[in-house]
Amino acid sequence: xxxxxxxxxxxxxxxxxxxxxxxxxxxxxTRYQRVLDTHAISSQSVASLYRLVPEQVExxxxxxxxxxxxxxxxPVISGGIAERDFDGVQQFAPLLDLEVPWLADA
Amino acid sequence: xREHRILATCSLGLGFSYxxxxxxxxxxxxLIACDAGSSDFGPYYxxxxxxxxxxxxxxxxxxxxxxxxxDLGVPFMxxxxxxxxxxxxxxxxVALVREIAEEKGLRFKLARISAQLSPAVLVAKLAAGAMKPxxxxxxxxxxxxxxxxxxxxxxxxxxxxxxxxxxxDVIIAGRSTDPAIFSAVALRDGFDxxxxxxxxxxxxxxxxxxxxxHEGSPVLARIRDDHFTVEPTRDESECTVATLAGITMxxxxxxxxxxxxxxxxxxxxxxxxxxxxxxxxxxxxxxxPAQSPTIKIEGATLVGYREILIAGLRDPRxxxxxxxxxxxYRQALxxxxxxxxxxxxxxxxxxxxxxxxxxxxxxxxxxxxLSHELGxxxxxxGRTPEIAAAMxxxxxxxxxxxxxxxxxxxxxxxxxxxxxxxxKVGQVYEWGAWHVMDVEPAELTGLFPITMYEI
Numbered sequence: 001x002x003x004x005x006x007x008x009x010x011x012x013x014x015x016x017x018x019x020x021x022x023x024x025x026x027x028x029x030t031r032y033q034r035v036l037d038t039h040a041i042s043s044q045s046v047a048s049l050y051r052l053v054p055e056q057v058e059x060x061x062x063x064x065x066x067x068x069x070x071x072x073x074x075p076v077i078s079g080g081i082a083e084r085d086f087d088g089v090q091q092f093a094p095l096l097d098l099e100v101p102w103l104a105d106a
Numbered sequence: 107x108r109e110h111r112i113l114a115t116c117s118l119g120l121g122f123s124y125x126x127x128x129x130x131x132x133x134x135x136x137l138i139a140c141d142a143g144s145s146d147f148g149p150y151y152x153x154x155x156x157x158x159x160x161x162x163x164x165x166x167x168x169x170x171x172x173x174x175x176x177d178l179g180v181p182f183m184x185x186x187x188x189x190x191x192x193x194x195x196x197x198x199x200v201a202l203v204r205e206i207a208e209e210k211g212l213r214f215k216l217a218r219i220s221a222q223l224s225p226a227v228l229v230a231k232l233a234a235g236a237m238k239p240x241x242x243x244x245x246x247x248x249x250x251x252x253x254x255x256x257x258x259x260x261x262x263x264x265x266x267x268x269x270x271x272x273x274x275d276v277i278i279a280g281r282s283t284d285p286a287i288f289s290a291v292a293l294r295d296g297f298d299x300x301x302x303x304x305x306x307x308x309x310x311x312x313x314x315x316x317x318x319x320h321e322g323s324p325v326l327a328r329i330r331d332d333h334f335t336v337e338p339t340r341d342e343s344e345c346t347v348a349t350l351a352g353i354t355m356x357x358x359x360x361x362x363x364x365x366x367x368x369x370x371x372x373x374x375x376x377x378x379x380x381x382x383x384x385x386x387x388x389x390x391x392x393x394x395p396a397q398s399p400t401i402k403i404e405g406a407t408l409v410g411y412r413e414i415l416i417a418g419l420r421d422p423r424x425x426x427x428x429x430x431x432x433x434x435y436r437q438a439l440x441x442x443x444x445x446x447x448x449x450x451x452x453x454x455x456x457x458x459x460x461x462x463x464x465x466x467x468x469x470x471x472x473x474x475x476l477s478h479e480l481g482x483x484x485x486x487x488g489r490t491p492e493i494a495a496a497m498x499x500x501x502x503x504x505x506x507x508x509x510x511x512x513x514x515x516x517x518x519x520x521x522x523x524x525x526x527x528x529x530k531v532g533q534v535y536e537w538g539a540w541h542v543m544d545v546e547p548a549e550l551t552g553l554f555p556i557t558m559y560e561i
Contacts, residue, residue: 015359017145017540018241023355025348050469062361064351064378071359075468077243079148080536081409081454081487084467086148094471 001102003095006035012092015071017078020088022046022095025067032066040100041068049094070095110292110329111135112305113174113339116312116322118142118167118184118199119159123322126340130324131174133339137291138175140167141284141310142199143186145404145537146357151190153255153406153535157198158189164199169206172276176212183266183277183287190404191281192256193222200278207561214276216559217269221258221280223553225251228403228539236544240402243540250407254538257405262367264550266290272558280554281404283366284310288327297329303371304391305334307364308353315350316343333389335381344384351378367402367550369395399550405539410454410487412531413498415505417520419480423511424519428480431510431519432457438508442500452490453497458483482520487534498528 004010008027015021024041026032035041043054050057052072060069079086113135115122119142131138143158151158175182188195200218207213228251231237237246251257258281267290269277279287285306292302305327313319316338323340336345354373355361364371375390419425439455460481463470484501488494506518520527545553 013357014146015357016240017537018243019359021357021359023352025352049471058359060361062351062355064373064376065348065355065361067352067355067361069355069361073242077241077537077540079150081534082456083148084458085465087146090465091469093466094469 001100003040003098003100006031006100006102010092010095012088012090014074014078014086014088018074020072020074020091022070022092023067024070024095025065027066029063029066032063035100036061036068038101040098041070045098046070046072049098107330110295110297112288112292112309112327112329113138113324114288114309114312114327115140115167115171115324116314117144119164121163121167121322122312122324123340124170126323126338126343127170127174129341130326130339131178133326134178135180135326137181137183137288138171138178139183139288140171140312141186141287142184143189143191143195143281145190147189149404149406149535149537150533151195152192152258152404153408154533155192155194155256157195161198161202165202165206168199168202169210172203172206172212173210175276176214181270181275181277181291183279183290185261185279185282185284185287187278187280190258191221191279192258193220193280196220196278196280203276203278204561212561214561215274216561217272217274217277218557218559219261219265219269219277219279220555220557221261221282223257223259223403225254225257227553228257228543231543237403237541240540240542243537246539246541250538251405253407254405255408255535257403257539259401259403259543259553260367261401261554262286262550263289263293265554265556267294268551269556270294272556274558276561285364285366285371292329298331299393300372300391301329301334301389303366303393304373304376304388305329305336307371308336308350308388311353313338313343314356315345315353317346317349318343333387335385335387337385345386347378347380347386350386350388367545368399369393399545399547400542401545401549401553403539403541403543404537406535407538409534409536410489411491411494412485412487412534413494414486414529414531415484415501415520415527416524416529417482417484417505417522417527419482419519420478420521421511421519422478425476425478425480427510428459428462428476431508434510435505435508438504439497439500442504443497446496448493448496452488452493454487455497456485458485498530502527
């Protein structure tokens with residue numbers, strides 16, 4: 001299943017001026033836990049989507065908000081001469097199609 | 107059991123619900139506070155010394171906050187005044203406070219707390235090895251520091267506490283960490299730092315703690331000895347576990363840790379409970395003191411002056427060869443620059459291709475998937491306004507007549523929506539300093555001078 005079909009929200013934003021953070025949220029604890037357990041969202045999978053090395057990708061399981069957070073470095077420090085998206089809010093598109101192994105819901 | 111109540115609105119100038127604010131005042135808060143700025147808007151505002159929001163919108167919010175606080179006889183505080191929180195921004199807000207006091211006949215002791223740091227201070231810290239870059243920014247040099255247009259340090263809670271001790275009723279501070287603006291009274295009154303800092307963090311963006319931010323509800327934190335609660339003060343609004351837990355996740359690289367000058371707000375053991383449909387109870391939050399205090403530094407460097415051209419491309423043969431076109435375009439502009447004795451290092455040329463990779467750049471996976479139409483933004487930054495204007499004057503003529511598909515015959519490549527097609531954007535700044543600075547405990551207040559006024 002595509003991650004966009006499983007998540008209730010997928011967003012990106014700057015976290016400070018030097019990192020980009022993605023928050024992937026779910027509606028209910030069961031779905032959150034199931035997606036987490038597939039390890040479909042990992043340093044490796046995100047690194048390959050964004051052409052980084054896994055060491056540059058940090059993944060956090062944040063149960064309190066039923067969200068998985070992923071943080072990567074920004075290509076350039078925010079707000080500079082080569083800025084493309086200074087809030088970093090339109091950088092999440094590659095995550096939408098991330099394949100999550102999923103058997104049909106019981 | 108004692109209870110400390112903080113009434114928080116959103117960032118100054120964004121507007122909040124009047125009804126919700128009056129309801130909040132009726133709860134008899136011990137402190138009314140709001141944030142007033144951010145570095146999110148980029149280094150431009152720090153560099154040019156202008157507030158991010160309009161005086162009218164700031165004044166509307168300020169008037170309600172000041173009147174409310176004076177009516178109740180409780181402190182009002184705000185930080186990162188004017189957006190970037192430098193002295194120019196701070197003074198613009200202080201001027202509005204004076205206007206409102208005059209118009210409404212308000213009288214109070216005002217503390218102005220400056221966050222602007224001189225190059226001398228930063229150079230000394232650099233020499234002492236006390237400057238560390240945040241993220242992948244380059245190392246500071248004395249030359250870079252001296253070249254900064256303006257620099258601020260993000261003050262923590264100490265200057266706010268000191269201003270209270272001197273007798274301030276109203277505190278307008280320059281650049282501060284968000285939660286520091288809300289923590290002073292509760293910390294001084296001896297409430298648990300873990301609870302105070304996390305409560306402050308939870309309310310520091312006002313209505314973002316609610317499920318429907320567009321309702322503009324202020325929020326009220328009630329801090330007790332072993333927990334705190336957060337509720338919206340506007341009737342129909344709601345705070346939920348999801349919105350509260352989401353706050354330490356929001357724009358933060360790590361959902362469990364929020365770093366402050368003197369320690370870290372740690373929510374790894376935090377428990378969130380939905381008390382009723384609109385109130386959340388929070389317990390278990392910790393404040394882990396730092397080994398030694400640090401202050402984050404933000405500094406703006408003027409990079410140049412920008413002029414842009416926005417053009418639509420619709421020729422499929424041109425679009426299919428866009429990379430060849432842009433390479434030839436860049437070369438032709440370089441030749442034009444040489445003809446005007448402009449050196450390649452005096453200008454920075456970027457082609458932003460909307461419809462291909464303008465938004466994601468190096469991260470774009472679909473870079474080869476072209477649209478039938480491309481939006482080309484030709485972006486030239488010159489070291490001086492004259493260089494920018496000289497290059498700007500050539501980009502249209504050269505680009506629209508550059509023929510790589512053959513048989514152009516008098517038409518042009520560029521569909522201009524605007525006349526004038528060349529747009530002067532203005533000064534371009536970068537974060538020349540984005541560093542963490544080691545400080546002595548005394549510098550937590552020493553670096554942020556307080557000036558008191560009898561209004």
